[in-house]
């Protein structure tokens with residue numbers, strides 16, 4: 001209903017916005033003020049045209065467009081504010097279309113009132129104070145506070161700071177952003193033409209949550225739970241995020257690894273409605289237009305995959321979409337980035353997965369993967385269009401690309417865009433945090449330990465590099481010597497140097513060739529063993545026993561996802577090490593009982609890092625990612641591990657605290673961005689932690705007038 005075209009020219013945009021405006025407001029309860037409405041409508045259309053014609057680039061979508069009728073913020077005519085909440089709080093440009101002298105005085109008063117409200121809110125933001133009005137009285141349909149509530153707190157783009165309209169009737173019930181289902185009050189049912197469309201009961205969000213959790217728990221098959229959660233996300237976003245936040249430990253394995261892996265494998269069959277943008281070779285030359293088809297304008301985080309290395313499941317082509325969708329759900333639930341600022345993207349250049357190519361339900365391009373120039377041209381067009389459409393500060397997270405492209409894309413766009421590779425950098429940060437935390441249990445400093453990796457790809461070499469960087473208070477070449485990696489051809493040693501991919505070369509140390517992991521463990525005698533091969537059950541009994549015979553407390557991290565690809569299970573790690581191993585894994589395992597003692601293992605997953613990391617970039621307005629920010633995130637995470645966690649053998653804090661953890665990570669990342677001169681939201685808020693907390697999206701229902 002809101003999408004009327006994809007053309008980017010001014011005329012089409014005005015047409016589209018005008019149509020949007022009509023269709024939205026025609027559903028509102030504006031008939032109470034018929035006169036005013038027509039007058040406002042006319043003024044609004046004039047503003048839209050003048051603003052577009054004058055090239056101010058103002059683009060108001062249905063969500064942020066509004067009228068004053070439902071508001072008590074004393075605005076009697078449309079005024080469009082250009083606000084940069086970060087750079088210059090006093091510099092609020094007001095673009096209006098008055099020209100009527102008799103209204104000027106009234107307008108001046110309005111501007112002052114709104115200006116004062118905005119200034120106080122911005123000052124609160126700057127000082128790191130809460131700007132949230134989470135009282136049940138807060139409204140969607142009116143009030144400057146709403147605009148600067150957590151939904152908009154991280155924005156520095158154009159806003160209309162009074163009301164934004166919400167559709168009525170069936171349209172409202174079908175709009176997942178505003179739908180509250182049975183929780184619409186009697187008053188709202190009257191005001192928004194919902195009478196008869198809902199059964200008489202008025203529910204609370206808490207009761208809805210209880211009911212849904214009950215029904216999700218009835219499903220025994222994880223994929224059914226996944227589909228139920230996706231259904232909810234498409235029906236009622238606030239309830240979806242409330243469930244996810246309040247039941248994070250239970251639902252993370254449903255919307256994320258391991259279940260998301262199975263969902264991607266079967267995505268063709270379970271696909272219902274688009275959850276993100278599909279950009280295929282067919283869209284070459286038109287990617288900017290495709291981006292404009294997405295209903296949200298104010299995007300802050302994009303997670304993009306080309307589907308070639310989905311978890312440890314290999315090439316799933318276009319069906320990899322489940323990954324960006326899942327990662328962004330975590331950006332919101334765990335990191336507080338508002339859902340409308342998140343955009344999942346799948347780049348479809350074909351697939352080399354024969355099974356999918358022959359699957360009649362496959363949803364992607366039915367061709368072999370494009371490579372070389374064709375591939376890089378499409379990616380380049382995408383990266384250029386992203387910056388053009390969303391600006392310099394949109395974060396692009398590369399996810400689950402194969403390593404032959406991942407390193408190159410990161411290096412290429414790291415200097416021109418705000419990019420982050422979760423598999424290389426996020427994983428490195430979370431593992432470094434775990435290792436640093438584990439030092440309390442296994443003793444020594446980082447430099448005292450010897451590391452052996454099974455898997456020398458994105459995750460393996462990314463982690464190795466960050467550990468080396470952390471230690472490189474000495475020289476990095478020296479510290480690298482304590483880190484060894486095994487790939488599918490055995491231990492990476494200097495005699496293999498000529499045939500190695502570039503990212504493996506720094507790890508080719510002097511040593512005779514070693515073919516197997518077990519031989520490598522015996523030869524290198526690592527104190528820390530990290531699995532990032534994507535191949536399950538490779539930490540065999542012999543390997544774990546060899547680690548245990550060399551170390552009192554071996555640190556064993558089986559990072560590969562999903563659970564089927566984990567290098568060993570928690571049960572195996574504790575049994576084979578006779579309860580001595582400190583164990584963490586990429587996908588979660590239930591606690592294990594061994595000889596009367598219960599062992600709870602940690603989840604070494606980049607989900608601890610990327611949501612808070614991204615939030616830190618957003619609140620500081622960072623324009624580039626720097627390795628020191630990864631170290632800062634890692635340190636912030638390690639600091640969240642409590643004595644009690646250590647006592648239980650845990651090297652990560654529980655996910656149930658993830659919002660607090662993310663806020664701390666965000667504050668540290670933002671602090672580093674300011675320190676490095678990479679932040680653009682100036683002046684720097686005095687209290688970054690409070691600022692981060694204030695900006696986090698909270699999915700409680702708003703009341704609508």
Ligand SMILES: NC(=O)C1=CN([C@@H]2O[C@H](COP(=O)(O)OP(=O)(O)OC[C@H]3O[C@@H](n4cnc5c(N)ncnc54)[C@H](OP(=O)(O)O)[C@@H]3O)[C@@H](O)[C@H]2O)C=CC1
Pocket residue numbers: 309310311312313402403422423424427430454455456457458459460486487488489531532533534535559560561562565585586587604605606607
């Ligand atoms: N827990 C977490 O947060 C994360 C977990 N992961 C998981 O880590 C795994 C790997 O990801 P990533 O590094 O990006 O993948 P890559 O494809 O980049 O790397 C895989 C590496 O494993 C090696 N390998 C494959 N099979 C074997 C084998 N049988 N024996 C020894 N080495 C082998 C490959 O060797 P070669 O180069 O010779 O082919 C390659 O070096 C995946 O399962 C992924 O889900 C990834 C990111 C985050």
Ligand SMILES: CC(=O)C(=O)O
Pocket residue numbers: 257310311312400422423560561586605606607
């Ligand atoms: C967790 C993650 O990013 C991966 O397994 O690829």
Ligand SMILES: [Mg+2]
Pocket residue numbers: 311399400422423
């Ligand atoms: Mg990944």
